[in-house]
Amino acid sequence: MQSQSFAHRYLAMRRDKIAHGWTLAKRNKGCYLFLAPYAILFITFFILPICTSIFYSFTYYNILEPARFIGLQNYTNLFLQDEIFLTSVKNTFVCAVIIGPVGYILSFLFAWFINELPKWLRAVAVIVFYIPSIGGAAFEVFNTIFRGDAYGWFNALLMEYGMINAPVLWLTDPRYMLTIVIIVSLWMSMGTGFLSFVAGFQGIDRSMYEAGYVDGVRNRWQELYHITLPSMKPMLLFGAVMSITSSFNVGAVPRALCGFPSTDYAARTVVTHLFDYGYTRFEMGYASAIAVILFVAMILCKKAITGLLGRVGT
Amino acid sequence: MSEMNTVRSNGTLQLINGKKYRGELVAGETGAAFYAKGQKEPVAEWHYARMNRMDNIRRGGTTSQITVILKDDTRYVFELAQGLKLYSHMDKNWADKPVKVKTRGDILHEQAERLGEKIQVPKKHLMARRHPNRSITGDVIIYLLLALVAVAMLFPLVFLLGSSLKPLDELFRFPPPVWPTRPTMDNFSDLFVTMGQSWVPFSRYLVNTIFITVVGTFGHLVIAGMAAFVLAKYDFPGGRLFFLLATTFLMFASGVVTDIPNYLIMRRLGLVDTYWALILPAFAAPIGLFLMKQFMEGLPTALIEAATIDGAGRFRVFWSIVMPNVKPAWLTMIIFSVQSLWNNPAGTIIYSEAKKPLVYALQQIQGGAAVNIARTGQVAAANVIIVAVPVLIFIFSQSRILETMASSGIKD
Numbered sequence: 001m002q003s004q005s006f007a008h009r010y011l012a013m014r015r016d017k018i019a020h021g022w023t024l025a026k027r028n029k030g031c032y033l034f035l036a037p038y039a040i041l042f043i044t045f046f047i048l049p050i051c052t053s054i055f056y057s058f059t060y061y062n063i064l065e066p067a068r069f070i071g072l073q074n075y076t077n078l079f080l081q082d083e084i085f086l087t088s089v090k091n092t093f094v095c096a097v098i099i100g101p102v103g104y105i106l107s108f109l110f111a112w113f114i115n116e117l118p119k120w121l122r123a124v125a126v127i128v129f130y131i132p133s134i135g136g137a138a139f140e141v142f143n144t145i146f147r148g149d150a151y152g153w154f155n156a157l158l159m160e161y162g163m164i165n166a167p168v169l170w171l172t173d174p175r176y177m178l179t180i181v182i183i184v185s186l187w188m189s190m191g192t193g194f195l196s197f198v199a200g201f202q203g204i205d206r207s208m209y210e211a212g213y214v215d216g217v218r219n220r221w222q223e224l225y226h227i228t229l230p231s232m233k234p235m236l237l238f239g240a241v242m243s244i245t246s247s248f249n250v251g252a253v254p255r256a257l258c259g260f261p262s263t264d265y266a267a268r269t270v271v272t273h274l275f276d277y278g279y280t281r282f283e284m285g286y287a288s289a290i291a292v293i294l295f296v297a298m299i300l301c302k303k304a305i306t307g308l309l310g311r312v313g314t
Numbered sequence: 315m316s317e318m319n320t321v322r323s324n325g326t327l328q329l330i331n332g333k334k335y336r337g338e339l340v341a342g343e344t345g346a347a348f349y350a351k352g353q354k355e356p357v358a359e360w361h362y363a364r365m366n367r368m369d370n371i372r373r374g375g376t377t378s379q380i381t382v383i384l385k386d387d388t389r390y391v392f393e394l395a396q397g398l399k400l401y402s403h404m405d406k407n408w409a410d411k412p413v414k415v416k417t418r419g420d421i422l423h424e425q426a427e428r429l430g431e432k433i434q435v436p437k438k439h440l441m442a443r444r445h446p447n448r449s450i451t452g453d454v455i456i457y458l459l460l461a462l463v464a465v466a467m468l469f470p471l472v473f474l475l476g477s478s479l480k481p482l483d484e485l486f487r488f489p490p491p492v493w494p495t496r497p498t499m500d501n502f503s504d505l506f507v508t509m510g511q512s513w514v515p516f517s518r519y520l521v522n523t524i525f526i527t528v529v530g531t532f533g534h535l536v537i538a539g540m541a542a543f544v545l546a547k548y549d550f551p552g553g554r555l556f557f558l559l560a561t562t563f564l565m566f567a568s569g570v571v572t573d574i575p576n577y578l579i580m581r582r583l584g585l586v587d588t589y590w591a592l593i594l595p596a597f598a599a600p601i602g603l604f605l606m607k608q609f610m611e612g613l614p615t616a617l618i619e620a621a622t623i624d625g626a627g628r629f630r631v632f633w634s635i636v637m638p639n640v641k642p643a644w645l646t647m648i649i650f651s652v653q654s655l656w657n658n659p660a661g662t663i664i665y666s667e668a669k670k671p672l673v674y675a676l677q678q679i680q681g682g683a684a685v686n687i688a689r690t691g692q693v694a695a696a697n698v699i700i701v702a703v704p705v706l707i708f709i710f711s712q713s714r715i716l717e718t719m720a721s722s723g724i725k726d
Contacts, residue, residue, distance in 0.1 A: 021551040022551075024549070024550060024551055025550060025551045025552075028544075028548055028549075028550035030544075030628045031544040031548045031550045031553065032550070034540045034541060034543065034544040034628065034632070035540075035541045035544055035545070035553070035556065037537045037540065037541070037597075038537050038538055038540065038541035038597075038598055038603065039541065039556065041537065041594060041595070041597050041598035042560065042563075042598040042600070042603075044579065044594075044598075045572070045576060045579070045594065045595040045598055046563050046566065046572060046595075046598065046600070047559070047563075048575070048579060049571075049572035049574075049575035049576045049578075049579060050566075050571070050572065050575070052575035052578055052579060053571070053572075053574070053575045056575070056578070063578075063581075110460070110463065113456045113459070113460050114460065116448070116453070116456065117460075123712060123713070125460065125464060126712060126716070127708065127709055127712060128464045128467055128468055129463075129464070129467055130708065131467075131468075131471060131705050131708070132467060132470070132471070134653055134704045134705060134708055135471070135700075135701040135704065135705055137657070137673070137677070137697050137700045137701065138470070138471060138474065138697065138700075138701045139470075140693075140697055141470045141471070141473055141474035141477070141694070141697065142470065144473070144474075144477055144690070144694070145470060145473060151485075151486050151487075151490055152490075153473065153489075153490050153492070156489035156490050157489070159489075160489050187466075187467065187470065190467075192601070192650075192719075195715065195716065195719045195722075196719045196722040196723070198716060198719070199716045199717070199718075199719035199720040199722065200719075200720065200722075200723065202716070202720065203720045219449065219452075220448055220449075220452060232723075233723070234722075234723020234724050235722065235723045236723075237723065237724040238564075238722050238723055238724045241561075241564050241565055241724065242564070244565055245564070245565050245566075274573075274574065278573070278574040278577075279574075279662055284574060284578065287574050288574060288575065291571050291572075291573075291574060291575070294571050295566070295571050298565050298566070298571070299562075299565075302562070302565060
């Protein structure tokens with residue numbers, strides 16, 4: 001009896017809630033009109049592609065013939081037969097583990113240091129640190145810097161000082177390729193998140209630091225941990241989302257520097273693997289399966305980081 | 315506000331819309347108020363805490379604006395007119411000496427003195443330094459580190475610029491110089507000669523890029539602006555969920571995950587090999603929506619309500635009240651949008667040579683850069699052109715972008 005009335009009440013509550021939502025929606029009809037153009041485009045070009053990917057990942061599809069349903073075969077092939085894919089996963093994992101956290105922490109630290117500079121110097125520093133990441137193709141200059149002959153700047157430098165006798169093939173020797181990709185990606189890692197941090201630091205109420213000083217904060221690290229970090233949480237989350245993007249999407253750099261495909265697939269990442277199957281071999285079903293795996297990995301990573309950041313400063 | 319510590323000064327307060335008030339500024343320990351001539355109630359009040367916040371941004375070189383909270387909790391952004399400073403009556407040379415605003419440490423110290431307690435904070439120490447918790451050694455180390463890293467960050471770019479200015483013999487000198495001894499523009503003129511040999515004239519690529527960038531950016535501004543406006547200022551079912559979704563997609567904005575299915579969808583829609591294949595997704599870029607929405611949340615709701623009561627339709631409110639007030643956010647959206655459109659070579663989705671954007675054409679020059687040694691200088695010149703545009707735009711709009719990014723946080 002008791003539980004029945006509880007269920008009854010619960011249902012009534014749900015009904016009320018829905019009715020309330022409905023009136024709210026009716027009252028704000030205009031809002032949907034405003035949202036519609038964006039929503040339609042967003043769904044078409046961002047949500048729908050994900051759904052399409054999931055759908056095609058269970059098929060064999062080469063664009064010419066209609067898609068043929070093959071169940072989980074793409075996934076089993078990826079993990080059980082495609083050794084290059086496993087190499088690419090390993091490489092992407094190494095890249096993500098280094099570029100993501102290191103790039104994130106570096107952009108936070110540098111934003112923090114820059115914040116201490118006088119104002120004109122701060123503007124210059126922001127520009128200097130941010131340029132590599134907006135400069136689009138700027139990283140292609142590393143082709144010249146790490147060129148494999150003696151005219152490459154880095155080789156010449158090492159030979160001048162007698163550290164090597166013959167030029168090293170930095171970009172085609174599997175031993176060095178991944179390291180260079182990581183260095184270049186780190187060089188580009190002061191991106192949108194970095195800007196968000198710089199702005200966030202400037203937005204912190206200065207009187208909080210003074211209050212902190214009175215309350216016994218004695219050095220900059222204590223100040224960072226007890227005052228700055230908790231008030232920067234929203235920016236930290238934004239920066240984390242942006243750095244997940246950059247750490248998983250390592251693709252353009254290895255393709256431009258190490259060649260496509262690279263020697264022994266030493267610089268193959270999940271993204272370049274996806275490109276290979278999508279745009280060179282037109283095996284769209286297989287490529288979609290790779291995209292889905294990347295998508296799931298990024299979502300899980302974001303979940304983990306959100307949970308981690310929730311504990312900052314507490 | 316106790317009478318003891320107030321400071322008065324005549325001045326002008328100028329609103330952002332050009333409205334000016336002459337009157338008296340009264341400043342106290344925790345805040346200040348502005349009384350217009352002949353009025354008993356203050357036109358505006360504000361608190362140092364908030365003023366500091368804006369002031370911080372101002373010191374970043376943005377603007378001389380302060381946010382003022384009116385009695386009824388509406389907020390306005392004011393511009394501090396020339397000559398409006400806080401001057402003290404008590405000081406004899408008050409005419410040329412602005413008053414130092416008291417810090418919280420000061421106030422606590424005074425309180426302690428009044429109560430006869432001993433406070434462990436030495437007042438002089440607290441006031442003498444701008445940052446109370448900084449050691450000199452630490453500062454020096456940080457400055458050195460920053461200088462070092464800044465050099466490392468800049469080096470490749472300087473090297474790139476240097477290579478583009480090198481004459482042929484210096485490009486292949488051992489050891490390679492970073493900066494040419496005899497700088498020349500030959501590489502740039504050669505680049506234009508090479509580009510001129512293509513059967514598609516150079517100007518065509520330029521027109522393509524400009525068309526894509528301008529249409530894409532403008533549409534993005536309007537469409538994402540409209541969506542951001544309702545998401546920020548109205549509470550309607552589904553709105554919050556939609557925004558959450560858009561925030562999640564910030565991660566996939568660079569398009570690697572959605573690239574291939576996007577291609578399939580474009581094919582279905584018949585958009586492959588048209589400008590729209592680039593423009594339409596740019597309209598819906600999540601980063602623009604996200605930044606705009608976060609920035610709009612800072613706008614006073616009263617502003618919108620007042621206009622609605624005056625009978626303005628939703629679009630009027632959006633177009634003539636909200637949009638003019640979020641100009642820093644516009645600029646940021648424009649820059650991110652221009653950056654991504656300018657840098658997108660669109661190699662996979664536009665096939666016709668006559669429809670290719672400039673970046674693609676420039677990248678063709680470097681086709682096989684590793685093999686094509688003869689064009690090393692031209693490749694560098696092409697890269698300088700590609701990099702220069704977004705970098706210059708950023709340099710000129712840097713302070714506005716930072717102002718927008720101040721509201722970029724994701725709240726959970």
